[in-house]
Amino acid sequence: MENNIRVRFAPSPTGGLHIGGVRTILFNYLFAKKHNGKFILRIEDTDQSRFVEGAEDYIFNCLSWCGIKADESPRDGGDYAPYRQSERKSIYRQYAEQLVKDGYAYYAFDTSEELESKRQVIENFKYDHHSRQTLRNSLNIPHEAAESLIKEGAPHVIRIKMPKDENIHFTDMIRGEVSFNSSEVDDKVLLKADGMPTYHLAVVVDDYLMKISHAFRGEEWLPSAPVHILLWKYLGWADAMPQWAHLPLILKPNGHGKLSKRDGEKFGFPVYPINWIEPSSGKKADGFLDVGFLPEGFINMLAMLGWNDGTEQEIFSMEELIEKFSMDRIHKVGAKFDYEKAKWFNAEWIKRSTADHLMPYVKPVLSKHGIHDADDEYVKTIIDMVKERCHLIGDFYEQSAFFFTSPDKYDTNAVKPKWNEEKASFFKAFADDLKASEISSSLELETKFKDLADAKGLKTGDVMLPFRIMLVGGKFGPQVFDIAQKIGKAETVARIEKALAAFN
RNA sequence: GGCCCGUUCGUCUAGGGGUUAGGACGUUAGAUUUUCAUUCUAGAAACAGGGGUUCGAUUCCCCUACGGGCUACCA
Numbered sequence: 276m277e278n279n280i281r282v283r284f285a286p287s288p289t290g291g292l293h294i295g296g297v298r299t300i301l302f303n304y305l306f307a308k309k310h311n312g313k314f315i316l317r318i319e320d321t322d323q324s325r326f327v328e329g330a331e332d333y334i335f336n337c338l339s340w341c342g343i344k345a346d347e348s349p350r351d352g353g354d355y356a357p358y359r360q361s362e363r364k365s366i367y368r369q370y371a372e373q374l375v376k377d378g379y380a381y382y383a384f385d386t387s388e389e390l391e392s393k394r395q396v397i398e399n400f401k402y403d404h405h406s407r408q409t410l411r412n413s414l415n416i417p418h419e420a421a422e423s424l425i426k427e428g429a430p431h432v433i434r435i436k437m438p439k440d441e442n443i444h445f446t447d448m449i450r451g452e453v454s455f456n457s458s459e460v461d462d463k464v465l466l467k468a469d470g471m472p473t474y475h476l477a478v479v480v481d482d483y484l485m486k487i488s489h490a491f492r493g494e495e496w497l498p499s500a501p502v503h504i505l506l507w508k509y510l511g512w513a514d515a516m517p518q519w520a521h522l523p524l525i526l527k528p529n530g531h532g533k534l535s536k537r538d539g540e541k542f543g544f545p546v547y548p549i550n551w552i553e554p555s556s557g558k559k560a561d562g563f564l565d566v567g568f569l570p571e572g573f574i575n576m577l578a579m580l581g582w583n584d585g586t587e588q589e590i591f592s593m594e595e596l597i598e599k600f601s602m603d604r605i606h607k608v609g610a611k612f613d614y615e616k617a618k619w620f621n622a623e624w625i626k627r628s629t630a631d632h633l634m635p636y637v638k639p640v641l642s643k644h645g646i647h648d649a650d651d652e653y654v655k656t657i658i659d660m661v662k663e664r665c666h667l668i669g670d671f672y673e674q675s676a677f678f679f680t681s682p683d684k685y686d687t688n689a690v691k692p693k694w695n696e697e698k699a700s701f702f703k704a705f706a707d708d709l710k711a712s713e714i715s716s717s718l719e720l721e722t723k724f725k726d727l728a729d730a731k732g733l734k735t736g737d738v739m740l741p742f743r744i745m746l747v748g749g750k751f752g753p754q755v756f757d758i759a760q761k762i763g764k765a766e767t768v769a770r771i772e773k774a775l776a777a778f779n
Numbered sequence: 780g781g782c783c784c785g786u787u788c789g790u791c792u793a794g795g796g797g798u799u800a801g802g803a804c805g806u807u808a809g810a811u812u813u814u815c816a817u818u819c820u821a822g823a824a825a826c827a828g829g830g831g832u833u834c835g836a837u838u839c840c841c842c843u844a845c846g847g848g849c850u851a852c853c854a
Binding site: 398454579 | 781784814815846850854
């Protein structure tokens, strides 16, 4: 089915893509897919001073891990290439000049330093309809003078000339009617001195040229929406203007401000999908992938932060999200991030996943801890045995290491106080007994264990825990006889004998 | 400061003129698991405040308070 829904997002490769950005992208993507439209990814790399090498790859890696693929992007191509703003530089100037010619914008020659010093002297200084008459711009100096200044190569920017006291209103898909008074908004720079456009110009020009139908972005853009609305009008494209949606922000867990990149370290949870090396400090910040999230759990958690389908369902796959997604159920308010709940989503996904699906995630974890050559089928049965007690992928190591290696340390506090000669002799006899017999099921093993305990005049309960400690090392793990059966008779005997030596 | 957006358990949220205000995370207690986790059962826990409108307001309107966003030649 072909339609004209074209949704876009434009991340900037200036710093890692954090979860707020990913969620905005996710909502863009869900809406596009829901309506059989196209999801377009443009790269906002016009701020060269903050551009970070490798950051664009990083964005694509993150999205790929999340299972989000753009229909058009610098990587995937499309009808409106190029998709990097830096490569579209030549396009923007002509539109900025057109605005100047039509009287909607002007050249300004003030340097950043000059404006900065004004800001320090004048409280709440704004470049607006009041102050522009006193500043160095083409509205105040003769036309010819301005022209020649530009010819001489004098540094200049192009600013929008915001009208005085005009009511600018538009309909936001999430907030409904929103209105601003144009006098409140300053004369934003559209084209910078280096010839690059600012976001304000670029977003309008690109959205127009790329035939974008829906423009979704974070709530932090709401105050500059009037600039963009005016630009659509001034460029004569009012009829083609996309529908707007300003998505709520993700807030810090304590509610004080929007979640920032530094909060990961501060609060002890990841803020990036996959690990990101902060260019300024060289510090590596683990991502959700690194701490053991499944992409399904991550996406599910993000989607539920500010959206729900109106039922009590909380677990959604990407396919279900696409099917059930609707704009009118997106919240207006920012949501505080809750890492505990995030982990719960992940645990649910681990429990619901098959061993086959989990294999590629679990294997590297085991291998990191030196468990390399385990048989795949064996690992799969182990995964099914322990997955319900794992919240993060890394938990698979602690929960299953004893299936592969004999414990080196024992929780002796759990055994020692009640340890005695009788128990020692029971285990010795049990080990000897095992050596001499064929065991095929855990039930058979259990019966043998209990019978022997009876014969020795011991309560089964008194020797169960020591047995577990011998096999596992601690008070955790699945059914003890299942473990014994899994690791096999020889290994069970070996572990009993090894532990016996350690306990005495 | 100005402008904009918002406010239901600690957190994520459902609801909507008359409800015992529902669910989930977390938390507490209990059961199951002779361990731990899972699972199950039960409990504590919310409509920011004040004015209207109305027979009736958590729901609609206004004000206040509080929170968030923006206020760059950053996005």
